[in-house]
Amino acid sequence: MLSTSLRVLPDAFGALAIAAAFAFLLTAPDSAIANGYQSPTGPRPVEFLINSQWQTGLHLVDSSTESLIMAKDGWLHTVDANKRTENMRPTSERYQPASAMQMRNQLRAEFGRDFDVVATQNFLVVQPRGRGNRWPDMFENSHRAFVEFMTKRGVRVRKGRFPMVAVVLPDARAMYAELDRLKIDVSRVAGIYANRCNRVLTHDGGRLSDIAATVRHEAAHQSAFNSGVHSRVNDTPSWITEGIGQMFEPESLAGGIVGSTHRIADRMNQESIRHLRNTLSLNRSDDMVRWVERLVDGDDAFRDQSSVHTAYAVSWAMMFYLAERDHTAFADVLHFTATRPPFENYRRGQRRIDFERIMGIDTVTFANRLTRYLNELP
Ligand SMILES: [Zn+2]
Incomplete structure (x- = not known):
C-alpha cells in the first residue's frame, strides 16, 4: 500500500x-x-x-x-x-465537444500501434495491447459507484461533456516519460489525475493491489471534475476535493466488492483513521479544532511536507463524517463550491463564513462533533 x-x-x-x-x-x-x-x-x-x-x-x-x-x-x-x-x-463555428469516436481516433493516432483504445460507457482507456478488460472495468465501476454514492446523498451529478480518458502506460518509466511530455513535474507517484488535460495517468508495471487505492483516489477526482461535483475552472478548497479522493480509496466504495459497503469499517479509509489516531489526541477536541480551522481557512497545509499527511487524513474525516451523518450539508458544500464564479479567488475569511453558514454551526462545534464521531468509529 x-x-x-x-x-x-x-x-x-x-x-x-x-x-x-x-x-x-x-x-x-x-x-x-x-x-x-x-x-x-x-x-x-x-x-x-x-x-x-x-x-x-x-x-x-x-x-x-x-x-x-x-x-x-x-x-x-x-x-x-x-x-x-x-x-x-x-470564429462563427459552433463549439461542440468531440464525440467519443473522434476522441478515440485522436488517441489512436497519439499513442500508436502499441496501444489499444478501449471504449466503455464513460471512458476511453488507452492501454498496452492485449491487456483485456481489467482496467476499463475498474475505471467504469469506480465511476458508476461514485455517481451512485453522490446521487444517494442528494448531490447533483450531470453527465460529463467529454468522454473521460484514462491512460495506462506499460510501466513506471513510460508513465514518467508521458508526464514529462505533458510537462507535469511529479515524482514517486502511482497515478495522477491531471486537470489540464482531464486525463488519469497510471501504469501497469507493478502489482495492481499496490497502486489500486491511488488509482481509485485519482479516478474519483476525475469523476468529480467531470460530473459537476467540482468545477474545473474555480478554486475549490482542497479539504473538499482531497476529502472526496480519500473517501473513494477503499475498494468497497469504488464498486470493487459488490454489496460490501454495509459495514462501516469497509467504507472507512483505514490509512487515514490510523494516521489520525496516531497523530492527534482524540480524547479532547483541541487538536481537531486547530486542524478544521486551518483546512477551512486555506490550503497551505497541503503544500507543507510536515503537515500534508494530516491534512489528507483530516480532510477524509470531515467529508466522511458529512457523507455518513449529514447528507444535506454534504450536498450543500459540494453544490456551493462547484457553482462559485470561475477564477474568483476564494479568500480565507469568506471560506470560514461560507463553511459555518452551510454547516449551520461554527468551526469549534463542528470539530467537537467530528471528534466525538471519530471516537465512535470501529
Ligand atoms: Zn487527490
Whole structure:
C-alpha cells in the first residue's frame, strides 16, 4: 500500500489544476487576482494556435497575462496575452465537444500501434495491447459507484461533456516519460489525475493491489471534475476535493466488492483513521479544532511536507463524517463550491463564513462533533 505522500505532488496539480495554466492562482495573494481577471462576455468559440495548428475551442476567461481556452477534447490551453492577436481569432463555428469516436481516433493516432483504445460507457482507456478488460472495468465501476454514492446523498451529478480518458502506460518509466511530455513535474507517484488535460495517468508495471487505492483516489477526482461535483475552472478548497479522493480509496466504495459497503469499517479509509489516531489526541477536541480551522481557512497545509499527511487524513474525516451523518450539508458544500464564479479567488475569511453558514454551526462545534464521531468509529 502506498503512503499518502506519494500523492502529494499530483494532487497539488490535480486539485488546483488550473495551476498549470494560471500559475499564480496557486499562491497568489488577493492582489494578484484583483489585478486582472476578466471574463470575456460569456464563453465564446474561437480558433487558437497550439503546436502550430489551428483548433477550435471555447474562450473562457482572460487574465492580464493569458487567455484560457477549452479545446474540443476537454483540454485547457492558454494563449499569452501579448500573442492574443496572432494566436487567437473569432470564429462563427459552433463549439461542440468531440464525440467519443473522434476522441478515440485522436488517441489512436497519439499513442500508436502499441496501444489499444478501449471504449466503455464513460471512458476511453488507452492501454498496452492485449491487456483485456481489467482496467476499463475498474475505471467504469469506480465511476458508476461514485455517481451512485453522490446521487444517494442528494448531490447533483450531470453527465460529463467529454468522454473521460484514462491512460495506462506499460510501466513506471513510460508513465514518467508521458508526464514529462505533458510537462507535469511529479515524482514517486502511482497515478495522477491531471486537470489540464482531464486525463488519469497510471501504469501497469507493478502489482495492481499496490497502486489500486491511488488509482481509485485519482479516478474519483476525475469523476468529480467531470460530473459537476467540482468545477474545473474555480478554486475549490482542497479539504473538499482531497476529502472526496480519500473517501473513494477503499475498494468497497469504488464498486470493487459488490454489496460490501454495509459495514462501516469497509467504507472507512483505514490509512487515514490510523494516521489520525496516531497523530492527534482524540480524547479532547483541541487538536481537531486547530486542524478544521486551518483546512477551512486555506490550503497551505497541503503544500507543507510536515503537515500534508494530516491534512489528507483530516480532510477524509470531515467529508466522511458529512457523507455518513449529514447528507444535506454534504450536498450543500459540494453544490456551493462547484457553482462559485470561475477564477474568483476564494479568500480565507469568506471560506470560514461560507463553511459555518452551510454547516449551520461554527468551526469549534463542528470539530467537537467530528471528534466525538471519530471516537465512535470501529
Ligand atoms: Zn487527490
